[in-house]
Amino acid sequence: MSENAGLSGQERTRSTLDPVISLTDVSKSFGSTHALDRVQLTVQQGEFVSLVGPSGCGKSTVLQLCSGLIRPSSGAIERSYENIGYIFQEPTLMPWRTVEQNVRFLGELEGMSRRESRRRAAEVLALVRLEEFDNHYPMALSGGMKMRTSIARSLLLDPDLFLFDEPFGALDQISRTRLNEELTSLFADRRFGALFVTHSVDEAVYLSSRLLVMCKRPGRIAAEFEIPYEFPRIPSIRYEPEFALLAGKVAAALAESS
Numbered sequence: 342m343s344e345n346a347g348l349s350g351q352e353r354t355r356s357t358l359d360p361v362i363s364l365t366d367v368s369k370s371f372g373s374t375h376a377l378d379r380v381q382l383t384v385q386q387g388e389f390v391s392l393v394g395p396s397g398c399g400k401s402t403v404l405q406l407c408s409g410l411i412r413p414s415s416g417a418i419e420r421s422y423e424n425i426g427y428i429f430q431e432p433t434l435m436p437w438r439t440v441e442q443n444v445r446f447l448g449e450l451e452g453m454s455r456r457e458s459r460r461r462a463a464e465v466l467a468l469v470r471l472e473e474f475d476n477h478y479p480m481a482l483s484g485g486m487k488m489r490t491s492i493a494r495s496l497l498l499d500p501d502l503f504l505f506d507e508p509f510g511a512l513d514q515i516s517r518t519r520l521n522e523e524l525t526s527l528f529a530d531r532r533f534g535a536l537f538v539t540h541s542v543d544e545a546v547y548l549s550s551r552l553l554v555m556c557k558r559p560g561r562i563a564a565e566f567e568i569p570y571e572f573p574r575i576p577s578i579r580y581e582p583e584f585a586l587l588a589g590k591v592a593a594a595l596a597e598s599s
């Protein structure tokens with residue numbers, strides 16, 4: 342555990358060397374379904390890892406194991422995070438609460454003072470560029486704004502590990518690209534560990550520092566790629582030849598494992 346672990350969000354300095362989650366030889370079966378087979382996976386603090394793979398290869402199962410929602414059938418999982426953020430495709434906001442009240446929700450559950458949760462909500466809403474929408478209700482928001490509210494809600498507790506399960510899959514392409522850019526800025530600022538599941542090779546290459554390709558039946562890690570770009574990512578890298586080359590290699594590995 343880091344020497345600053347007791348400090349709150351902004352004061353805590355993060356070391357990029359600490360693993361926040363580590364899976365060793367993790368297998369998982371659901372009844373007769375052998376979902377995962379000896380998965381090895383580590384996410385360090387300050388590392389953005391993407392997971393791509395065919396439907397049903399066990400990506401969501403990996404995230405659930407990382408979160409502690411389910412237990413492995415065999416193998417070991419080491420967790421060293423204090424707080425976790427878990428983002429799904431569906432933003433699951435409470436319609437009777439404003440954006441600000443939705444974002445303060447986890448703070449209330451944790452017994453945070455009203456003053457502190459207000460202060461933090463203002464800070465994270467600014468980070469996701471929603472400060473002017475704090476009094477809006479979810480019904481009045483676009484899909485992209487709902488997703489940013491969902492991310493802000495998790496950010497309130499300053500998670501060390503962020504799990505994303507195809508978060509932008511339901512958004513239009515323009516919103517999705519913008520959220521990709523915002524997420525790399527957020528990551529550059531906060532340096533949490535991230536495990537991001539997506540079907541989009543382009544999105545995975547753009548966002549991550551490391552990319553894992555899974556193959557199915559039973560799911561395991563089939564290939565690994567280091568992505569050499571700095572954070573925050575510059576949108577124009579998507580159009581560079583090196584980017585296309587890398588995305589092509591990932592797509593080939595994905596085709597081979599599908």
Ligand SMILES: Nc1ncnc2c1ncn2[C@@H]1O[C@H](COP(=O)(O)OP(=O)(O)O)[C@@H](O)[C@H]1O
Pocket residue numbers: 371374376394395396397398399400401402403
């Ligand atoms: N709770 C569950 N009970 C039974 N089978 C499950 C359960 N969760 C996942 N599975 C099975 O495990 C496999 C992997 O599922 P999942 O992790 O959801 O894949 P992915 O997210 O890659 O599409 C699938 O065959 C799925 O049907």
Ligand SMILES: [Mg+2]
Pocket residue numbers: 400401402506
């Ligand atoms: Mg899934």
